[in-house]
Amino acid sequence: MSKIGKKPISIPAGVTLTIQSDSVVVKGSKGEQTVPVANPAIVVEVKENLISVTRKNDERETKAFHGLIRSLLFNAIEGVTNGYKKTLKLVGTGYRATSKGSAISIAIGFSHPVEVPAVAGITLKVEGQDTIHIEGMSKELVGQVAANIRSIRPPEPYLGKGIRYSDEVVRRKAGKAAAG
DSSP, rough: OTTTSSSOEOOOTTTTEEOOSEEEEEEOOOEEEEEEOTTTTEEEETTTTEEEEEEEOOOOOHHHHHHHHHHHHHHHHHHHHHEEEEEEESSSTEEEEETTTTTEEEEEEOOOOOOOOEOOOOOEEEETTTTTEEEESHHHHHHHHHHHHHHHHOOOOOTOOOOETTTTOOOOOHHHHHHH
């Protein structure tokens, strides 16, 4: 059995699950998410406020989907109850972010400001001039939007300038003068 797949998931108060033939719909205070159950050999059952994910056979593909579907269900339940949040920091002289409605504009050292459009289900907030908060109920979507914003100018190893996650540690390299 999968170590992750065999762990039961407790259902918090205020969350309802609807199990369909090929998906599970999770509803909570923040919204609704659908988790696809891609393999018909995976069985999702609800017993006494616990969700158990089991598999009917031990084929390689079924084993692979067992832990995945359990993790996706757990993330969906966490997302509809608490939501997910990532924080980005802009490090560098003159680097700043401003709100433009639901989108943001980032001045990051290019000849023009970079516009980041709003994504459905994601809230972009600017705190001060150098902090961007990305919030939403989908862990995957929050992480992808944060990665897309970070990819505009990732932190460079010599001066550490760029866009980084708030908890990211950038390993610095010595310059040419220190090499000789």
